Amino acid sequence: MSDFDYDLFVIGAGSGGTRAARVSAAHGAKVAVAEEYRVGGTCVIRGCVPKKLLVYGAHFAEDLRDARHFGWDVPDDCAFSWPRLRDNVMKEVDRINTAYTTTIESSGAEIIHQRATVSGPNEVTLADGTRKTARTILIAVGAHPSIPECPGHEHGITSNEAFHLDSVPKRILIAGAGYIANEFAGIFHQLGAHVILMNRTKEILRGYDLQIRDRLLQISMMKGLEFRFDAAFQGIDKGEDGCLTVHMSNHEPVTVDLVMFATGRKPNTYGLGLETAGVELDDHGAIKVDDDNRSTCASIYAVGDVTNRIQLTPIAIREGQAFADNMYGGKSTKVDYDCVPSAVFSHPPLAGVGMTEAEARQKLGSVKVYSSDFRPMKNVLAGRDERALYKMVCDGETDRVVGIHMIGPDVPEIIQSAAVAVKAGLTKAQFDATVALHPTMAEELVLLK
Known part of the structure; x- marks a missing residue:
């Protein structure tokens, strides 16, 4: 009889954790998965899936205008309902959440709907105080949006809240110039908002080919999006009318209805108790792992965004699969990070x-x-x-x-x-x-x- 409650305890039921849990269970391991929010993780619940659906919805603004050239009589005052799009997107999120839950349960793994923290090399503590032991612990808790430290930052939102807005703002300032910033800039612009993109440096989408990102910048400006480069936050003031005035370096203040931070993501390691097991973090708060996803604690592994290698859903899934196959499937698999395709769903x-x-x-x-x-x-x-x-x-x-x-x-x-x-x-x-x-x-x- 095992000395542990489980062979594997997974903390986090996102893309990487779900794949690792169900494959490990299929290989015969006794598995539990703890999830404090909703099964599916960032991608399904508040990331690429609902965002892509918003991209589809926003693209109809151009498609409907273009349709007139293809013979369709589309009225000039074609009405758009943000609540209808928002609610339909959330219904789809609910459907996928249910599908992910069913997938885990049908594999034989147990889902525990509580926050779990590490309390030792082979022990986790649940939110209700219950302690569980496992021969192996897998951390797959993902990352969260980073918020700049500036006066008034509490008046802004992140991509997490963008999916639940009551209405499309008339004027929005988006801080950042990565893929999240550019994607939401395209979405809100197409849905009728005046968009200002603000960035600390002179470039957008660092890491992509220079000519390609320059072309996006040209097209975006031609469409009416504004850019503020070399701009660092100095403060955000909220007026009596609810409007926000953003003060920044090297530029005049701007007044908008909404400020959205898209300034990167940080691994969800704070308060996770990793120090109790000797798990080391890097300078960005990410869990240090080797090629087999093993941390500096021999019994604790990590996959996905919490390791800050490549923050992409397919990478987390591959890492989860490799972990399960290596640990319980009798295989020797390593994830190849060379030639990984990526896309920005901008406009x-x-x-x-x-x-x-x-x-x-x-x-x-x-x-x-x-x-x-x-x-x-x-x-x-x-x-x-x-x-x-x-x-x-x-x-x-x-x-x-x-x-x-x-x-x-x-x-x-x-x-x-x-x-x-x-x-x-x-x-x-x-x-x-x-x-x-x-x-x-x-x-x-x-x-x-």
Whole structure:
């Protein structure tokens, strides 16, 4: 008989924790999962899923205007109901939450709807004071939005609250220039808000290819979004009318109806009790782990955003799968973090995989870059000047494709297939030898000059 209550105790039922729990249970382990909020985690409950649904909803603003050029009689005063969109999105979140819960329970794992903290190398304490023991503990608690320390910061919201607003603000200032900031900027702009993006530095979407993010900046400004660069918070004042005046460095104050912080995310390690088991954190508060997801405590592992490696849902899922297979499935699996595709669901979206042009020049020296700068057929007929840009970065010595970067309609859907080719190490010649599928935007990938 086991000396522990469970073989595995998972803290956090997000994407990584759910995958690890159900696969471990399928391998025969006795598993419990503790979740203090709702099953599904950031992605399902307050992240990529509801945000993508808002992106779909917001895109109808342009699609309805464009539809007139395609013969549809769409009225100029076409009405939009934010409460209807918001509530329908939340209904879908509820559905997926139920599906995740069913998935865990059907695997044989036990769900404990309480907060759990670590109280020893093999022990956790639940919110009601109950203590449980486990041979192995997996931390999969994710991360939370970071809020700048400035006077009046309590008047702002984060992406967590953005899904539950009573109405779309007339004027909104979004602090940050990463993917969350740019995605919500596009959403609120399309839904009728005047959007100001404020950032501490001079650039947006650091880590993406320079030409691609410059194109998004140009298009965003052309659409009427405002940008405040080299701007640090100095304070937020709330007036008697409820309006917020934001004071920032290097710029005049601006008055808006809503301030949203999208200034990064921090691992949820505070108050988790990790020090009781000797689990070390890095300078950002993330759990330090090795290639097998093991922390500095031999019995405690961690996956997902709490490790701050790559904060993407598919990465957390792969890490959870690898953990379960290694621990209980008799396999030796490690997650490969090379050539991970990513996308920003801005308006228009951008996506990339592999090395940017700058990274390739620094690492490889000899680089060849192929590109296509074009106006999508739909935009032409709609009278929209917005242009797409596709880039292919190749090793100058071997012709191997080391990166593909794109901005334009539907590029996140296109980049997934392109990522397979980059991962496989295909060459530009092999792309050229592939017959184009016409008329599509994706055909540009095999016609790049």
